[in-house]
Amino acid sequence: MDEQAALALIGDHLPAAGDDCAVVDGQVVTTDMLHDRTDFPEGTTRYTAGWRAVGASLSDVASMGADATAAVAVYAAPAFDADELTAFLDGAVDVCESVAAEYVGGDLDGHEEFTVATTALGDADDPVLRSGASPGDALCVTGTLGRSGAALRLFERGETERANDLFRFEPRVAAGVALREYATAMLDSSDGLARSVHQLCGASDCGAALSGPLPIADAVDTVAGDAEERRELGVFFGEDFELVCAVPETDLAAAREAVPCPLHRIGTVTEDGVTLDGEPLADRGYSH
Amino acid sequence: MDEQAALALIGDHLPAAGDDCAVVDGQVVTTDMLHDRTDFPEGTTRYTAGWRAVGASLSDVASMGADATAAVAVYAAPAFDADELTAFLDGAVDVCESVAAEYVGGDLDGHEEFTVATTALGDADDPVLRSGASPGDALCVTGTLGRSGAALRLFERGETERANDLFRFEPRVAAGVALREYATAMLDSSDGLARSVHQLCGASDCGAALSGPLPIADAVDTVAGDAEERRELGVFFGEDFELVCAVPETDLAAAREAVPCPLHRIGTVTEDGVTLDGEPLADRGYSH
Numbered sequence: 001m002d003e004q005a006a007l008a009l010i011g012d013h014l015p016a017a018g019d020d021c022a023v024v025d026g027q028v029v030t031t032d033m034l035h036d037r038t039d040f041p042e043g044t045t046r047y048t049a050g051w052r053a054v055g056a057s058l059s060d061v062a063s064m065g066a067d068a069t070a071a072v073a074v075y076a077a078p079a080f081d082a083d084e085l086t087a088f089l090d091g092a093v094d095v096c097e098s099v100a101a102e103y104v105g106g107d108l109d110g111h112e113e114f115t116v117a118t119t120a121l122g123d124a125d126d127p128v129l130r131s132g133a134s135p136g137d138a139l140c141v142t143g144t145l146g147r148s149g150a151a152l153r154l155f156e157r158g159e160t161e162r163a164n165d166l167f168r169f170e171p172r173v174a175a176g177v178a179l180r181e182y183a184t185a186m187l188d189s190s191d192g193l194a195r196s197v198h199q200l201c202g203a204s205d206c207g208a209a210l211s212g213p214l215p216i217a218d219a220v221d222t223v224a225g226d227a228e229e230r231r232e233l234g235v236f237f238g239e240d241f242e243l244v245c246a247v248p249e250t251d252l253a254a255a256r257e258a259v260p261c262p263l264h265r266i267g268t269v270t271e272d273g274v275t276l277d278g279e280p281l282a283d284r285g286y287s288h
Numbered sequence: 289m290d291e292q293a294a295l296a297l298i299g300d301h302l303p304a305a306g307d308d309c310a311v312v313d314g315q316v317v318t319t320d321m322l323h324d325r326t327d328f329p330e331g332t333t334r335y336t337a338g339w340r341a342v343g344a345s346l347s348d349v350a351s352m353g354a355d356a357t358a359a360v361a362v363y364a365a366p367a368f369d370a371d372e373l374t375a376f377l378d379g380a381v382d383v384c385e386s387v388a389a390e391y392v393g394g395d396l397d398g399h400e401e402f403t404v405a406t407t408a409l410g411d412a413d414d415p416v417l418r419s420g421a422s423p424g425d426a427l428c429v430t431g432t433l434g435r436s437g438a439a440l441r442l443f444e445r446g447e448t449e450r451a452n453d454l455f456r457f458e459p460r461v462a463a464g465v466a467l468r469e470y471a472t473a474m475l476d477s478s479d480g481l482a483r484s485v486h487q488l489c490g491a492s493d494c495g496a497a498l499s500g501p502l503p504i505a506d507a508v509d510t511v512a513g514d515a516e517e518r519r520e521l522g523v524f525f526g527e528d529f530e531l532v533c534a535v536p537e538t539d540l541a542a543a544r545e546a547v548p549c550p551l552h553r554i555g556t557v558t559e560d561g562v563t564l565d566g567e568p569l570a571d572r573g574y575s576h
Contacts, residue, residue: 006368006396013377017393024358024392024409031407033362033397070312074321074405080294089301104312105305108294109321117362117405119319121312 018203019129020060020187021122028122030060035115041152043160044167046084049116050091051168056190057120058099058171059241063188064129065180066122068101068173073118076111088116091168099173122173124180130203133185133246137269139200139208140252142175142243142261145193146220149233149240153223166219172243175259179245182255186245192238193266195285198274200244210267210276235276238286306491307417308348308475309410316410318348323403329440331448332455334372337404338379339456344478345408346387346459347529351476352417353468354410356389356461361406364399376404379456387461410461412468418491421473421534425557427488427496428540429503430463430531430549433481437521437528438507454507460531463547467533470543474533480526481554483573486562488532498555498564523564526574 001009011018021028034040034053044052054071061068075088089103096103101120109115133139147166154163172188179186185204189196197208216234224230246269247255256263267276274281289297299306309316322328322341332340342359349356363376377391384391389408397403421427435454442451460476467474473492477484485496504522512518534557535543544551555564562569 001368001370001373003368003396003398006370006373009370009373010377010393010396013374013381014391014393016390022358022360022392024390027409029358029360029392029407029409031360031362031394031405033364033395033399033403033405035397035399037400038398070310070317072310072317072319072407074319076321076403080289080291082289082294082297085289085294085297086301089298093301102304102312103302104310104317105298105302106319107321108291108298109323110291110326111321111323111403112325112401113399115321115364115399115403117319117321119317119360119407121315121317121409 020063023127026123026125028061028064028066028124028127030057031119032056033115033117036113041155043155043163045164046087047091048164048167050088051095053116053118054092055095055169055171056241057118058101058173059188061120061122062171062173062176063186063243064124064127065176065186066124066127067177068099068120068122070102070104071096071118071120072104073106073116074109076109076115078112080108098170128180128183128186130185130187130200133200133204133206133269135206135269135271137184137246137248138252138265139267139269140245140247140263140265141215142172142263144215144217145240145242146217146234147240149237150217150219150223169241171241175243175261178258179255182247182251183245184248186243189240189242189244190238192236192285194235194281195283196244198283201274207270207272208267208274209270210281212277214266215264236285308351311415314411314413316349316352316354316412316415318345319407320344321403321405324401329443331443331451333452334375335379336452336455338376339383341404341406342380343383343457343459344529345406346383346389346461347476349408349410350459350461350464351474351531352412352415353464353474354412354415355465356387356408356410358390358392359384359406359408360392360394361404362395362397364397364403366400368396386458416468416471416474418473418475418488421488421492421494421557423494423557423559425472425534425536426540426553427555427557428533428535428551428553430460430551432503432505433528433530434505434508434522435528437525438505438511441511457529459529463531463549466546467543470535470539471533472536474531477528477530477532478526480524480573482523482569483571484532486571489562495558495560496555496562497558498569500565502554503552524573
């Protein structure tokens with residue numbers, strides 16, 4: 001059973017699952033696990049690891065349109081080095097401060113592979129789900145796509161300082177809160193733009209017609225060898241933690257005004273099918 | 289740096305850390321990680337694993353005297369088997385139901401070693417910390433000690449059905465809620481009775497004089513080869529998830545009346561030093 005099928009099984013068992021966060025009594029909660037082999041390329045500092053791991057969960061909070069309140073993490077490693085642990089905590093605290101949340105601690109675990117499990121909490125009386133988009137809504141994404149893919153190439157090349165910079169992202173909590181008044185459906189782009197759009201469309205029982213140019217990060221242009229790699233990193237790679245949302249056409253200008261970062265329209269919600277410039281867009285992306 | 293030193297480092301960085309849960313706006317939150325090598329002996333069913341992993345976090349909620357509200361988990365494994373995942377979810381849901389909390393889902397992660405990260409939430413306006421005990425308070429423990437140690441021996445012998453039964457425990461949420469009116473300090477016995485008493489005394493800046501007989505589980509007697517092993521499993525092994533608390537002498541009868549399980553007095557809080565039957569009790573226990 002692949003991850004998608006396994007997630008579907010969880011969804012069948014747990015009615016509260018299926019969005020980026022579960023919703024409990026006006027609160028949202030989300031949990032994630034990241035580890036060395038797939039999530040922290042060689043050269044990733046512990047500061048970046050703390051920032052990114054906690055940031056990934058804060059991004060899920062953002063995607064529900066919730067105010068982030070607190071986060072915790074389990075730091076699991078073969079050994080506990082004081083400098084590494086301190087750097088990790090500093091990263092976790094700093095990313096929380098960047099979104100006005102509180103990092104309140106967590107636990108330690110001896111583990112062969114460096115692994116981090118994070119949980120974030122947020123407040124939202126009326127969270128934005130993946131399931132509310134309607135044909136005609138504008139499909140939008142915050143910021144730019146492909147930063148993490150570009151970072152991975154830079155790690156591979158040993159350009160670790162720039163790679164670490166790209167790997168630390170500010171979770172889009174302020175944008176999510178601004179969008180909750182307007183967005184009919186929202187999630188983050190952690191699985192890549194293509195899969196995220198498919199997920200939104202699947203939950204909303206609709207389709208989407210995307211049209212380029214997509215807002216691909218400049219960093220992608222500096223690492224991509226050709227147009228195909230550029231598209232791969234920008235559209236499929238994922239782990240970017242931007243917000244993908246549907247906004248009614250009539251609210252688009254107001255939403256853009258309210259959101260404190262670029263909100264790029266990438267297409268329109270349709271009855272069915274997911275296309276980019278008229279061609280079918282594959283439902284593939286990052287598998288964790 | 290060992291785990292105790294690493295935890296102290298976290299405590300220096302994060303004022304909210306140091307108890308079984310962090311406290312945020314009238315809510316408690318706790319997170320844990322368990323994995324194959326150290327936490328799930330061969331023969332542990334996925335149902336038991338789900339129950340026990342989520343139960344460990346619910347036990348932390350209980351130890352703050354909080355009402356458990358919700359839990360999430362990350363299920364990380366080399367492959368996702370539908371039967372195994374379903375059994376895990378059933379265990380997670382059932383342990384939550386046993387304490388009137390809701391299991392609201394979580395995430396999946398591909399991971400070489402079967403690993404579970406759990407987070408539980410609870411409500412408590414005035415949570416019980418580890419730090420409020422005073423000399424003269426009665427020192428108490430709920431239930432019996434050594435079940436998990438006995439289970440481990442049974443797993444080793446291949447008596448997996450009985451071992452699994454012992455490994456599933458009902459988190460002491462109801463007892464914790466009843467005790468919050470009386471307990472001056474509380475934590476759970478996840479690191480073993482000895483270390484838990486040391487932790488309570490360290491946080492409360494006091495000592496404790498314990499006296500036997502301690503409430504060792506019958507299961508320990510059936511597996512322990514001699515008195516020394518009995519004491520090792522009951523006092524030091526840990527992972528029992530009972531509540532260890534200090535209660536003012538004058539409240540002890542009322543606390544016993546209120547708690548829906550046995551509340552065994554094991555000693556008295558003193559000015560300093562931790563002893564059992566007059567002999568120093570070592571500060572050692574389960575390291576995760």
